[in-house]
Amino acid sequence: MSAYYAIHDPLIERVLLTEDEIATVCSTLGARISADYRGKPLTLVALLRGGLVFLADLCRNIDLDLTLDFMAISSYGTGEAVRIVKDLDDDVAGRHVLVVEDLVDTGLTLHYIVNVLAGRSPASVAVCTLLDRRARRIADVPIAYRGLEIPDVFVVGYGLDLGGRYRNLPYIAVVRDEVMG
């Protein structure tokens, strides 16, 4: 889909991950998750809003009877303080919970979420992320399923935004350095 609108956007430097490459990652991770959780009650939890697009593709690559749920959190800036602005709809006690993220950056978001979920008596809590930007990590979060490690560049598309824009790009693109200052 090379004629998509952002290809000629002056803010976008290059495509980092194509649709095909993302599809391959979803297929590989989905197969691993299907094997690992076979016979277990599984709930996929996506973090709004960015995790939504990856969840939609990943869940269709998991050949298991599972449920979906959503959380949204708000951060108070660069510190560790975050709060839940939308909680899960269902009880996860006794279920295996897999948190699905588009990107792990500082790790502060997941550190918080994993601790919150672990306090609700699940059978297990694990993390699946499409992208891992380790250069910015502050909190150490175990990542059970990692799509790709990316360099320290600002990326948009496939759920990831810049001021709310670009989430609907079917690929992941790098934003020009000049834009980010």
Ligand code: PRP
């Ligand atoms: C992004 C991303 C992760 C989080 C990772 O979400 O989707 O949830 O940042 O960052 P961290 O590892 O430094 O905590 P964002 O806060 O931009 O919200 P969004 O999902 O609504 O885009």
